[in-house]
Amino acid sequence: MENEYVKEITSKSQDFSQWYVDVILKAELADYSPVRGCMVIRPYGYAVWENMQKLLDARFKSTGHKNAYFPLFIPESLLKKEAEHVEGFAPEVAWVTHGGQEELAERIAVRPTSETIICSMYSKWIKSWRDLPVLINQWCNVVRWEKSTRPFLRTAEFLWQEGHTAHRTEEDAEEETLKMLEIYRDFVETDLALPVIKGRKSENEKFAGALRTYTIEAMMSDGKALQAGTSHNLGQHFSKVFDITFLDQDGQLKNVWQTSWGVSTRLIGAIIMTHGDDRGLKLPPKIAPVQVIIVPISSQKKDMVLNKAAEIFARLKQDFRLEMDDRDEYTPGWKFNEWEMKGVPVRLEVGPKDIEKHQVILVRRDTGEKISVDESEINSKLKSLLDEIQVNMFRQAKRFMDENTREIEDFEEFKKVIEEKRGFIKTHWCENGDCEKFIKEQTGATLRCIPFEQDAGPGRCIVCGKEANKVVYFAKSY
Amino acid sequence: MENEYVKEITSKSQDFSQWYVDVILKAELADYSPVRGCMVIRPYGYAVWENMQKLLDARFKSTGHKNAYFPLFIPESLLKKEAEHVEGFAPEVAWVTHGGQEELAERIAVRPTSETIICSMYSKWIKSWRDLPVLINQWCNVVRWEKSTRPFLRTAEFLWQEGHTAHRTEEDAEEETLKMLEIYRDFVETDLALPVIKGRKSENEKFAGALRTYTIEAMMSDGKALQAGTSHNLGQHFSKVFDITFLDQDGQLKNVWQTSWGVSTRLIGAIIMTHGDDRGLKLPPKIAPVQVIIVPISSQKKDMVLNKAAEIFARLKQDFRLEMDDRDEYTPGWKFNEWEMKGVPVRLEVGPKDIEKHQVILVRRDTGEKISVDESEINSKLKSLLDEIQVNMFRQAKRFMDENTREIEDFEEFKKVIEEKRGFIKTHWCENGDCEKFIKEQTGATLRCIPFEQDAGPGRCIVCGKEANKVVYFAKSY
Ligand SMILES: [Zn+2]
Numbered sequence: 040m041e042n043e044y045v046k047e048i049t050s051k052s053q054d055f056s057q058w059y060v061d062v063i064l065k066a067e068l069a070d071y072s073p074v075r076g077c078m079v080i081r082p083y084g085y086a087v088w089e090n091m092q093k094l095l096d097a098r099f100k101s102t103g104h105k106n107a108y109f110p111l112f113i114p115e116s117l118l119k120k121e122a123e124h125v126e127g128f129a130p131e132v133a134w135v136t137h138g139g140q141e142e143l144a145e146r147i148a149v150r151p152t153s154e155t156i157i158c159s160m161y162s163k164w165i166k167s168w169r170d171l172p173v174l175i176n177q178w179c180n181v182v183r184w185e186k187s188t189r190p191f192l193r194t195a196e197f198l199w200q201e202g203h204t205a206h207r208t209e210e211d212a213e214e215e216t217l218k219m220l221e222i223y224r225d226f227v228e229t230d231l232a233l234p235v236i237k238g239r240k241s242e243n244e245k246f247a248g249a250l251r252t253y254t255i256e257a258m259m260s261d262g263k264a265l266q267a268g269t270s271h272n273l274g275q276h277f278s279k280v281f282d283i284t285f286l287d288q289d290g291q292l293k294n295v296w297q298t299s300w301g302v303s304t305r306l307i308g309a310i311i312m313t314h315g316d317d318r319g320l321k322l323p324p325k326i327a328p329v330q331v332i333i334v335p336i337s338s339q340k341k342d343m344v345l346n347k348a349a350e351i352f353a354r355l356k357q358d359f360r361l362e363m364d365d366r367d368e369y370t371p372g373w374k375f376n377e378w379e380m381k382g383v384p385v386r387l388e389v390g391p392k393d394i395e396k397h398q399v400i401l402v403r404r405d406t407g408e409k410i411s412v413d414e415s416e417i418n419s420k421l422k423s424l425l426d427e428i429q430v431n432m433f434r435q436a437k438r439f440m441d442e443n444t445r446e447i448e449d450f451e452e453f454k455k456v457i458e459e460k461r462g463f464i465k466t467h468w469c470e471n472g473d474c475e476k477f478i479k480e481q482t483g484a485t486l487r488c489i490p491f492e493q494d495a496g497p498g499r500c501i502v503c504g505k506e507a508n509k510v511v512y513f514a515k516s517y
Numbered sequence: 518m519e520n521e522y523v524k525e526i527t528s529k530s531q532d533f534s535q536w537y538v539d540v541i542l543k544a545e546l547a548d549y550s551p552v553r554g555c556m557v558i559r560p561y562g563y564a565v566w567e568n569m570q571k572l573l574d575a576r577f578k579s580t581g582h583k584n585a586y587f588p589l590f591i592p593e594s595l596l597k598k599e600a601e602h603v604e605g606f607a608p609e610v611a612w613v614t615h616g617g618q619e620e621l622a623e624r625i626a627v628r629p630t631s632e633t634i635i636c637s638m639y640s641k642w643i644k645s646w647r648d649l650p651v652l653i654n655q656w657c658n659v660v661r662w663e664k665s666t667r668p669f670l671r672t673a674e675f676l677w678q679e680g681h682t683a684h685r686t687e688e689d690a691e692e693e694t695l696k697m698l699e700i701y702r703d704f705v706e707t708d709l710a711l712p713v714i715k716g717r718k719s720e721n722e723k724f725a726g727a728l729r730t731y732t733i734e735a736m737m738s739d740g741k742a743l744q745a746g747t748s749h750n751l752g753q754h755f756s757k758v759f760d761i762t763f764l765d766q767d768g769q770l771k772n773v774w775q776t777s778w779g780v781s782t783r784l785i786g787a788i789i790m791t792h793g794d795d796r797g798l799k800l801p802p803k804i805a806p807v808q809v810i811i812v813p814i815s816s817q818k819k820d821m822v823l824n825k826a827a828e829i830f831a832r833l834k835q836d837f838r839l840e841m842d843d844r845d846e847y848t849p850g851w852k853f854n855e856w857e858m859k860g861v862p863v864r865l866e867v868g869p870k871d872i873e874k875h876q877v878i879l880v881r882r883d884t885g886e887k888i889s890v891d892e893s894e895i896n897s898k899l900k901s902l903l904d905e906i907q908v909n910m911f912r913q914a915k916r917f918m919d920e921n922t923r924e925i926e927d928f929e930e931f932k933k934v935i936e937e938k939r940g941f942i943k944t945h946w947c948e949n950g951d952c953e954k955f956i957k958e959q960t961g962a963t964l965r966c967i968p969f970e971q972d973a974g975p976g977r978c979i980v981c982g983k984e985a986n987k988v989v990y991f992a993k994s995y
């Protein structure tokens with residue numbers, strides 16, 4: 040009988056970066072590949088993504104969006120049509136120059152994002168106000184040739200969804216932009232248990248080619264911020280360059296107003312970094328590939344225990360994503376560690392004594408609490424317990440974010456806090472990009488967002504001291 | 518009030534090729550893109566693909582397979598490791614040579630298929646017999662730089678799934694290969710209503726790097742064959758080159774046995790070409806994005822009719838994929854043409870007279886039959902009608918295939934039939950690759966498969982006249 044123990048994960052407080060990579064590799068979420076900057080998403084990690092896709096896709100469809108698929112490749116001339124856009128993306132484009140044995144007449148970009156290719160089609164499809172709005176989403180891979188990469192957070196290739204919509208009026212486009220941001224907030228907070236700040240990006244930080252970018256910003260447990268989703272009001276920037284016009288009801292030819300919005304597999308990184316601990320991963324029940332792991336404890340009366348475990352498995356199968364670990368070659372202790380490391384929300388133990396008492400033991404991953412449950416009540420108890428864990432994980436993360444959000448109006452203190460404690464710094468800002476850049480140069484912190492919720496009233500800019508009507512969030516970020 | 522009619526589709530019998538493209542463009546399944554050989558899959562076409570994915574993915578998962586995601590990019594050295602494989606794919610690879618401003622030290626292939634990148638990971642992951650079998654599938658895009666392209670059938674980029682499994686023994690790999698072929702047959706026949714011939718590919722036609730390739734072959738309504746899915750027993754070809762070994766229970770280090778299998782968006786092309794007619798598309802109910810279209814007929818008593826239609830819509834919404842066409846700007850006649858062209862299996866009409874009689878009219882797309890149904894029975898009648906349409910579409914296609922399958926033992930007759938009638942030709946073959954090549958050169962027909970079902974007994978090879986134990990299928994193909 041083999042009897043290994045789960046190999047140690049680096050302590051989170053000791054070396055957060057190494058801990059992050061250890062968790063990913065040991066929980067088998069992903070692995071490094073032979074291709075520079077590209078990772079393999081392993082079945083356990085991909086199952087998390089599939090659960091996320093299902094929950095998000097249902098929200099898109101219930102708000103009238105349809106999925107489509109546009110080409111991976113974008114001719115260089117097309118990518119370069121919108122000036123700001125190409126400036127933002129050109130430095131990190133992967134270029135295809137040869138097809139088979141032939142050199143191509145024009146270089147082709149592997150899509151870093153799809154605004155340009157989609158706009159070229161919209162210009163063909165949209166003719167009349169009756170064609171609007173166009174509400175299309177695409178699930179796909181994109182490539183950005185980044186210098187330094189990190190699994191899930193920043194990889195040369197990643198998976199995402201990108202919504203691209205076209206509207207009749209500026210108001211319609213703004214409404215869509217904010218609607219999708221709210222869908223992201225709801226998804227990320229409800230299903231991933233990640234609390235976020237909702238707001239607008241500054242001019243310096245907005246998407247290349249957008250009129251306005253909105254964002255949800257999350258706080259990782261090392262005090263660094265992570266942009267969890269963005270929604271862009273593109274205005275008419277692209278529709279003018281790509282000539283996307285429609286005949287309005289009033290007989291006038293007008294340019295459409297557009298939006299785009301996306302979230303990616305980097306959200307898996309956010310889940311790991313927000314919820315994980317020294318034992319490993321901690322997955323929110325709503326997206327956990329395995330919500331309940333059944334571990335039979337059978338040093339004696341083995342057949343009886345395995346039969347009972349199988350009976351319980353069969354009974355719960357319909358309602359939960361569950362697995363049974365009845366492997367002979369590992370001890371129960373090893374299995375406990377293993378499944379805790381994989382972040383499974385609830386462990387269900389059943390042994391000879393439990394069977395005598397007609398009960399099972401449920402163990403919570405989030406708190407470690409052990410609960411005896413009567414056999415007849417497993418189903419309903421599990422249901423409420425998973426809900427409770429989901430809510431508790433959000434609450435814990437929210438408390439952490441609140442505790443690491445500091446209102447600071449003095450620049451020296453700002454520097455010290457960013458250096459020593461990180462977290463969000465809420466401060467007044469005069470809306471001048473130079474003050475924002477100064478902070479970035481001096482501290483490495485960037486302006487994460489101008490929150491919708493403005494509760495502090497006017498004050499003075501932390502850099503220049505001028506009157507400032509806005510309170511904003513700064514942080515170091517991923 | 519605008520009152521256009523659906524624009525004409527080229528007649529199928531007159532110009533099959535043009536008819537095919539007309540249907541795709543007019544039904545808005547797909548569109549040409551500004552990128553050479555790449556198409557855009559529009560929402561209506563993508564919804565067909567999503568329905569197909571759901572049905573197929575459920576079959577994969579219920580047989581123990583898990584999804585994962587491997588990189589889009591494959592370093593040239595990796596792609597070139599298995600000799601036959603690279604020979605088969607190198608001529609149609611798109612090459613990335615630059616990342617951002619930098620020229621890459623090694624060219625990178627955009628995956629034409631993922632055996633090599635996946636094998637490089639399996640060699641790292643697989644250590645012991647306990648790790649086997651590995652049963653992984655991937656849904657993704659692949660690129661093959663084809664000279665001449667055709668929407669859905671042959672495009673530079675296409676979407677597919679590729680399964681890649683590793684096993685302990687040759688028998689296990691062969692069992693998996695045949696199991697997946699049977700899953701494809703069941704999916705394609707049951708859900709897409711496409712009858713197929715199941716069999717093995719000849720040595721000349723097998724997958725580059727495989728030991729044996731199995732296939733299901735369908736018959737399009739112009740008499741050309743289409744390879745609808747393939748399943749490969751890779752033997753130990755890749756595991757030896759990529760050093761994928763495991764310690765077996767007997768203490769010996771052994772190479773794994775592998776399989777791979779895939780179907781792609783070309784199946785959408787097969788659906789169009791098998792079922793469509795001069796009115797346009799005809800979609801099997803199981804994968805139709807809209808199964809039922811409600812058309813209110815409201816020249817008089819408009820409010821009453823629209824209310825009744827809305828009431829029926831609400832009642833059916835749970836059980837069917839349905840839409841309501843209550844647009845004012847089109848006549849009922851225009852709408853009938855439009856939705857027939859889009860291949861919706863059933864039209865539900867409701868007008869003032871129907872309401873008086875407490876009934877609705879159902880119109881079948883497959884036969885044109887009109888059926889009056891009592892309002893109280895719409896739900897159950899629709900259910901059975903959709904089932905009936907599904908079965909009838911399969912039956913019609915099967916009859917066509919059978920009528921276009923001819924047993925021929927004389928080569929002159931073979932040439933004449935291929936030239937004038939096409940279809941499948943069933944004939945004896947001596948299993949010599951030269952005879953197979955001779956037929957291809959002389960007639961353009963290829964050996965589609967060596968069917969599992971061998972009902973004809975021995976005979977003489979149609980080319981060389983030598984003894985032949987196998988009857989095989991030849992056809993011109995897509
Ligand atoms: Zn200032």
Ligand SMILES: [Zn+2]
Pocket residue numbers: 946947948949952978979980981982983
């Ligand atoms: Zn012969």
